[in-house]
Amino acid sequence: MGSDGIRRTIRALVLALAGGIIALAATHGLYATALLAIVVAAWTAVRNAVEQGAPSPALAPPAPLPVKSDPEALQRLTAYLDLSPAPLVSLDGDRLRAVNRAARRLLGTNDLVAEPPPALLGMLSDTRPGRTAKIDLDDAGEIRSFALTTGDLALSGRMLRIGALIDIDTELKAAEAAALRELVQVLSHEIVNALTPIASLAATAVAMLDNPVPPLPELREAIETVARRAASLHRFGESYRALARLPTPALRRTALAGFANDLAMLFTSRWPAIELAVEKHEAPAHLLIDPDQLTAALWAVLQNAAEALGNAPDAKIHLIFKARVGRTLIGIVDNGPGISARDESDIFRPFFTTKAEGSGIGLSLARQILRGHGGDLALASSRVGKTEFEATIPA
Structure with a gap:
């Protein structure tokens, strides 16, 4: 100057x-x-x-x-x-x-x-x-x-x-536009992910009908699962449309056995080559949850694990339910390649993804749902051959 x-x-x-x-x-x-x-x-x-x-x-x-x-x-x-x-x-x-x-x-x-x-x-x-x-x-x-x-x-x-x-x-105005884009991405992500196993299970049911003697019990179970998941998707979409945000969980007493079996059937119809082992011998008989939301949350983690496993011949995922004092633990463990150490701190960040076609919504939304239940979702550990996510909900 x-x-x-x-x-x-x-x-x-x-x-x-x-x-x-x-x-x-x-x-x-x-x-x-x-x-x-x-x-x-x-x-x-x-x-x-x-x-x-x-x-x-x-x-x-x-x-x-x-x-x-x-x-x-x-x-x-x-x-x-x-x-x-x-x-x-x-x-x-x-x-x-x-x-x-x-x-x-x-x-x-x-x-x-x-x-x-x-x-x-x-x-x-x-x-x-x-x-x-x-x-x-x-x-x-x-x-x-x-x-x-x-x-x-x-x-x-x-x-x-x-x-x-x-x-x-x-x-x-800029924030509103960004929020609208994020909402559209969340909705499209959840709708596509929910429809994929529904379509697969429906195709399985149609194939059963082509049998000379259709296996009626299996056919009924498949159709009932499709109906429940379709109704769940409808309720999920209606809640988002009405509130433009993740709705407060509608908690109700839900039998763990039926909840876990539905989730396993949907997973097997989507990824038949990957073994899903459900372990619930230490689990409570009932959960106090919003079954629609918790299904969406656990499905996001299961999908993440399945995509990480790819076509590995020995691919396996464990879905583990355990009762603890005042809470229920839900573990999802896979034997895939693990998560890169440099990515571990970012995997729950909205829109972070390492996949060419990924949106980065699934794990972020899953954690939001668990926290809405009064619990949480975290990466417990990750290394080659074992990656474990741990979800908690109040008992």
Whole structure:
């Protein structure tokens, strides 16, 4: 800059704004705003230097500013700040200035705001540095919501307040669009995964009918399982459509034997080459669960295991139910290649996947369902030849 005084002032403002504007801007993804907002101080310092013709008396030793370079510095800084999409303002006593182009457009001024909105003046005064506040302002006849964050600078014996206004409406619209995309992915993932075993089991039932003497007990069991899973899928879809979120589990006392047998039959019809061993000799007779949701959760983990096993000739999965004090453990163990150590911390992160056609929804949704039941889902261990997931639900 033009002098040591201006450089010191810039450093002071960088510190004042670091906990406020930068943090909020970075949180909302406005990285350009985060970088540009810190030079509001420089803009203010140079403007004061131009107007007063001297540096702050607090700066020592006093030295005259290069008059020729200060207007150039102000012009450069103003150009930088004009790139920020967030309106930036400064409050000096009762004088409100629009610092950048976004603020000038919002407040309808080229510099000093002749009639500043009382709400903005009050909010600037009341919002402490590092905090944020919501304020509604008129933007060309449309009321828009902004998040206001502030920083303070002691300059020439008085306190100057800097403010950044972040457009909440734009952020909310972007968040809504992202949430809608995620919801569509979740629904399509669950619907396709539920329909695949239903279609396979239905085809098996049709093949049974082609026998000269159809095995009626097996045929009835297959059709009843298809009917139950189809009804379950219908309820699952209706809940999502009504609430646009995972519904609260509708807990009911459910016989473990029937629940586990249905799950095993669906799995075998989908992956007949993979052995599924269900172990429930240490299990309780009944579970207090939402059977539809828990089926979806365990199916996601079983599918993950089956896809990891691929076409291995000795592929095997153990589905283990165990009663413990106050809870029921559900283990899913496979003898596949294991999960890479670098991926273990990411497997429950939404949309993380290592598969070319994967969506990264299954394990994330499964954990959400278990936590909705008051339990949890975790990767207990993973190495070549043994990967174990452990789910817990209250007894």
